[in-house]
C-alpha cells in the first residue's frame with residue numbers, strides 16, 4: 130500500500146476559511162499568509178467530516194446572499210463540534226446570528242463605506258491595538274437583536290451589533306471586512322484572531338515549505354515512478370520543475386516545446402538555464418515548423434489560441450511517448466504548475482447551482498494520456514512561488530520575469546502569423562525589454578511587450594520614402610491583472626526605444642505607445 134501523503138494543512142497549523150461567495154474571501158487567506166500563518170479556503174458547502182485535517186480555527190466569509198432567503202447557503206453545523214475558535218465576517222456573522230435565534234433582516238438602508246470601531250470589551254483579545262480604527266462596511270442586512278448566548282463587544286455609529294462574541298465559547302462575529310485594506314487595522318485583527326485566539330503557529334515560510342513539499346512529492350511518486358511536465362521558461366513551471374528535480378532527480382522529465390512564437394532566443398536560454406544551470410533532465414523540441422504551418426492564413430485571435438493549444442498537446446504527447454523510463458515502467462504523473470489563485474477560482478462558492486470547474490489548461494492532456502496530476506505549487510500565491518524560486522537558487526531575473534502568454538508572440542503579431550512577422554515582433558520586443566532593464570524599470574512594470582500591427586505607414590529614411598509596418602509598445606502596472614494602468618515612461622525613454630526599433634528592425638517605419646488602461650482595453654492586444 131502506498132504511504133499516506135501528508136498534505137500541507139496536516140503539517141502546518143491551518144486556519145480554514147469557508148467561502149460564502151464574497152469577492153473578498155481570498156483576501157482573508159492572503160492576509161493570514163502575510164503573517165506566516167497557513168490558511169486555506171474551501172467552499173461553505175464543505176462537509177466537516179470529509180476534512181482529512183483539523184483546522185486551528187475557522188473563518189466564515191462574507192457573501193452576496195441574505196441568510197434568511199430560502200436558497201441561502203448555510204454552514205455544516207458540525208463546524209461547531211470541532212471545538213476550535215470561529216469568526217464570522219459580515220454574512221458569516223449574520224449566519225451565526227441566524228443559527229442562534231434568526232434575528233437577521235433587511236436594514237432600513239445599505240451601509241457601504243467606512244465606520245469607526247468602538248470597542249466595548251477592552252479585554253477581548255480580538256481587538257488588541259484595533260480600537261477606534263476605521264473599518265469597512267458593505268452590507269444591506271443587519272442583526273435585529275443579539276443571538277442567544279452572545280454579547281456585544283463593539284459598536285459603530287450605524288451598527289449597534291458591530292461585533293459580537295459568544296458568552297462562553299470562542300465564537301466571534303464582526304459586521305465589517307477586516308480583509309480589505311480600507312479597514313485600517315484589519316490585518317492586526319485577523320492576526321489577533323489567528324495567533325492570540327486560535328493559537329496558530331506562525332511557521333508558514335517557504336523555508337519550511339520546501340522540505341514538506343519535497344517529502345510530499347516523494348511520498349506521492351514513490352520510489353520508482355516517473356513524471357513528465359512542460360516547462361516554458363516562466364517562473365511557475367521553472368520553480369515546479371526545480372522542486373521535482375530536488376525531490377526525484379532524473380525521474381522527472383521536463384519538455385520544452387519550441388512553438389516558433391517564443392521570445393527571441395528563448396529555447397536556447399531555457400536549455401541553458403534549466404538544463405545546464407539547474408541540472409533538470411530536459412528535452413527541447415523544435416516544433417516551430419509544425420506550429421507555423423498550422424497558423425498559416427489564420428487571423429482570428431481565438432482560432433490562433435486554439436491551434437496553438439491543440440498543437441501543443443499533440444507535440445507534447447508525441448514527445449512523451451519517446452521518453453522511456455529506465456525503470457521500464459510507464460510514465461505515471463504529469464506535473465502542472467497550478468497556483469493557489471487558480472484553485473480558489475475553481476472552488477470558490479458561486480451559488481447553489483455551481484459546478485466545480487476543472488483546470489481547462491490541462492484537461493486535454495489528462496484525458497488522452499491517463500496520467501495522474503501532480504501540482505506542487507497548488508497551495509501557493511505568486512509572491513510565495515517567487516520567494517520559493519529564490520530559495521531554490523533560481524536566478525533573480527528569471528524569478529521576477531513578467532508573465533508571458535501561452536500563445537506567445539502569435540497574439541502579439543496581429544493578423545496572420547508568419548516566420549517573418551514573428552521575427553520583426555521578436556526583435557522589437559527584445560530591444561524594448563533591453564531598454565527597460567537598462568533604465569532600471571523592469572521590476573516597476575508588471576508586464577511589457579511589443580506588438581506588430583499589420584498596417585503599413587509611410588516614413589522617410591535617408592531621403593527614401595519607406596512604407597512599412599507599425600510597432601505598438603505596451604507597459605502596464607497592476608497588482609492583480611484584473612485592472613491595469615499604462616506605465617508613465619519618461620519621454621526621453623520612449624524616444625530612445627522608438628529610434629532604436631526603427632533603426633534596427635527592418636520592416637518597421639513607426640512606433641506608438643499604447644495609453645489605454647484595463648478596462649476598457651485588455652493587457653494583450655488579441
Ligand code: GLN
Pocket residue numbers: 151190191192193194195218219220221267268269270271
Ligand atoms: N449579503 C449580506 C448583506 O447584504 C452580507 C454582505 C457581505 O457579506 N458583505 O448584508
